[in-house]
Amino acid sequence: MSAVSPDKKSTPADLRARKGGVPLVCLTCYTAPMARLLDPVADRRLGGDSRGSVVYGFDSTLPVTVDMMIQHCQAVRRGAPNCMVLVAMPYGSYATEEIGVLNALRIMKEGGADVVKMQGGREKASIIRAIADA
Numbered sequence: 001m002s003a004v005s006p007d008k009k010s011t012p013a014d015l016r017a018r019k020g021g022v023p024l025v026c027l028t029c030y031t032a033p034m035a036r037l038l039d040p041v042a043d044r045r046l047g048g049d050s051r052g053s054v055v056y057g058f059d060s061t062l063p064v065t066v067d068m069m070i071q072h073c074q075a076v077r078r079g080a081p082n083c084m085v086l087v088a089m090p091y092g093s094y095a096t097e098e099i100g101v102l103n104a105l106r107i108m109k110e111g112g113a114d115v116v117k118m119q120g121g122r123e124k125a126s127i128i129r130a131i132a133d134a
C-alpha cells in the first residue's frame with residue numbers, strides 16, 4: 001500500500017525519506033482507467049515506451065514518438081492526478097543535449113510528467129546534466 005497520501009503528489013524529498021523503509025511501488029501504466037485502478041496501490045506510474053509494443057503492436061519501441069509519449073502521459077495524469085508520473089523518453093529523443101532538453105521539457109510541460117527517464121551510461125551524462133539544468 002502506498003505510504004503517500006492520495007491527495008498529495010510525492011516529491012523527491014518523499015522518496016529520500018522512504019529510503020530503507022517502506023518499499024516504493026512503481027507500476028507501468030498506459031491509460032487513464034489503469035492509472036485510476038492502480039492509484040491506491042502504487043506510489044508512482046511509469047509511462048514506458050513499451051507502449052509501442054503493448055498497445056500499438058509495434059515490433060519494437062523504435063516507432064514510438066515524443067508526441068505519443070505526451071498523449072500517454074496526459075492520460076495517466078488524468079487518471080491519477082496526484083501520483084508521481086515518470087515518462088520514458090523514446091529512442092532518438094535525446095540524441096543531443098539540445099534535442100534532449102527540448103523533448104524533456106515538452107514531456108513535462110505538455111504531458112504533465114514529473115520525471116523523465118532515459119537509458120544510457122556515462123556517454124549520456126552531458127545530456128542528463130543539460131536536462132537537469134533546464
